[in-house]
Amino acid sequence: MTVLHLADEGEAADLAAFLSRLLHYDRGAAVRLQAAGTTLAVFGRPPSFEVLTIRAVRLAKPYEDGLDATLDVTVSAGELLEAADEKAATAAVPGAVTGPPWAGVLPPRGGWRPEPGLPPLDALRSLVAAGVAEFRARTGELAPEHRTRAELDRIGRDIWSRTVAGTRLPVRAVHAAQSLGFLRAGESGLGLVSSGTWLRLRTAYGSVAVRRIGTATLGISVA
Numbered sequence: 001m002t003v004l005h006l007a008d009e010g011e012a013a014d015l016a017a018f019l020s021r022l023l024h025y026d027r028g029a030a031v032r033l034q035a036a037g038t039t040l041a042v043f044g045r046p047p048s049f050e051v052l053t054i055r056a057v058r059l060a061k062p063y064e065d066g067l068d069a070t071l072d073v074t075v076s077a078g079e080l081l082e083a084a085d086e087k088a089a090t091a092a093v094p095g096a097v098t099g100p101p102w103a104g105v106l107p108p109r110g111g112w113r114p115e116p117g118l119p120p121l122d123a124l125r126s127l128v129a130a131g132v133a134e135f136r137a138r139t140g141e142l143a144p145e146h147r148t149r150a151e152l153d154r155i156g157r158d159i160w161s162r163t164v165a166g167t168r169l170p171v172r173a174v175h176a177a178q179s180l181g182f183l184r185a186g187e188s189g190l191g192l193v194s195s196g197t198w199l200r201l202r203t204a205y206g207s208v209a210v211r212r213i214g215t216a217t218l219g220i221s222v223a
Contacts, residue, residue, distance in 0.1 A: 002071065002093040004040060007058035012086040015042065018055040018206065019081040021180045022046055031080060032103045033093065035059065035071035044077065045102045049160075049176035052102065054207040060089070074099035107200060107209045112193040117166030118201075121187050124164070128178045131159050131171055167192055173201050173208045182206040 006012045022029045025046040032043040040057040071093070079094035119127070138155050139147070160172035169192060177183050182203045183190075189204035200209040 004035065004071075004091045004093060005060040006040075006089040006091065007038075007060050009086055009089050011058050012084060012089045012091070014205070015055065015057050015091065016081060016084050016086060017181060018042065018044075018053075019077050019084070022053070022077050023081065025049075027078070029077040030074055030097055030100055030103065031077045032074045032099065032106070033071060033080075040071075043103070043106060045100070046176060046180070049172050049179070049208075051173050051176045052107070052209045053176060053180055054107075054209065056206070074103045105211075107198045108195050111195040112200065113195070115167060115169075115192040115194050115199070117164075118169070118190070118192040119164065119166070121183060121185075121190055124174050124190075125178060125183055127164065127171060128175050131175060135159055168212065169199055169201060170210060173199075173210055177201055177203065177206070177208045180206060180208075182208065 006015065019029075019031070019042075022031065022044045025048045029044060029046070034041045034043070038059045038061065040059055042055045042057060044053045044055075045051070046053065073093065073096045075094045076097055080091060083092040083094055085091070118124075135155060139152055142151065160170065160175055162171050163169060164171060164174060174183075182201075182205045184203075184205055187203055187205070189202065191202045193200050193202055197212045198209055199212060200207050
């Protein structure tokens, strides 16, 4: 069995927290793992946000036997969480699962360039709070017979598909970053970058990526 040796207990705890948040939104969540050298990239797609989330984890060494090899596999997020040992700072890689469509469409590894106009951290967090408050207010005003899933989804799309002022980034990407614990107080690595059709909100604790086709910003689903 492949065993990943994480850099320390903190990395193991952060990985466990990220997986737990993904499972909160999707009990059957899958994650794609890509490891090379001393970095593990964990990709997930919480369905509530329709974005791709990436958590980079530092490794002490790639594998249990220290082999010079790479890892690229899609696994159950729940099984990976169960296999993570925070005290030992290790994670046994569970068996591969059939990957969902998004797992085959990942952002490029390079070619990223800075995008201007991203507001500071406090403004982004306030933007999310305002969106949540608006959603609650608008849905709270609905008559019982109009409080359908379709109408709730329509209001949600209206709010979260708006773009962050001065950028092409949809607000739902910021909402995802906040909900997954990426927008932490004291964040110093905040930035917006692009590569081809991809936009990526980058923080020291993880990234959120979306694809753009034409003038529309899309999720990761593949038709």
